[in-house]
Amino acid sequence: MKNILFITDNNIATRLLVENTMGVARDKCYPIQISVMCEKDGIEHLRVSPCGLTLLSPSIRFYLNDRKNKGLPEDAKIVVVDSNIYGAANGAALLDVIIKNFTFSPSAL
Numbered sequence: 803m804k805n806i807l808f809i810t811d812n813n814i815a816t817r818l819l820v821e822n823t824m825g826v827a828r829d830k831c832y833p834i835q836i837s838v839m840c841e842k843d844g845i846e847h848l849r850v851s852p853c854g855l856t857l858l859s860p861s862i863r864f865y866l867n868d869r870k871n872k873g874l875p876e877d878a879k880i881v882v883v884d885s886n887i888y889g890a891a892n893g894a895a896l897l898d899v900i901i902k903n904f905t906f907s908p909s910a911l
Contacts, residue, residue, distance in 0.1 A: 804904050806836045809844030810859040815888065822893025823900070834900060845874070852878040855903050857896075860885040879903060 810816040820836045827834050839847060841862055848856055852875050858865060863882040865872055874880070881903055887895045 804832075804834045804855070804900075805853045806834060806855045806857060806900060807844060807848065807853045808836055808838045808857040808859070809841060809848070809862065809865075810838060811841045811862050812859060813838060813840065815891070816859055819883075819888060819891045819893065819896060822891050823896045824893070826893045826897045827900075830897070832897065832901070834897075845872070848878060848880075849873045849875070854879065855900065856880045857899075858882045860888050 808816055808820060816838050820838055824834070824836060836857075844856075845865065856878060858880060860883060865874060866880060866882060869876060869878075869880075881899060883896065883899065886892075887899070
């Protein structure tokens, strides 16, 4: 199971995108779990306990500008979700982003 943290400032839009992505992942048998956290809690969680992949909603991309001063681990894998994917709640496109950032072994599928 691949664990993903999605940090957002808009839980409603993000939850719709996550639901769509999880549906596509289930249909394609990709073993992922996406947890959604609000900006403040998510950034604090990332500082303390980085996970395999962290996604940021487009509106909080500024956290990547100065990772060190914001206390984010330099080695954490953080990806800003494209605003077109986010706005359209395109679960298939987000799953493609996730797949590009993880290696899935054939036995895991």
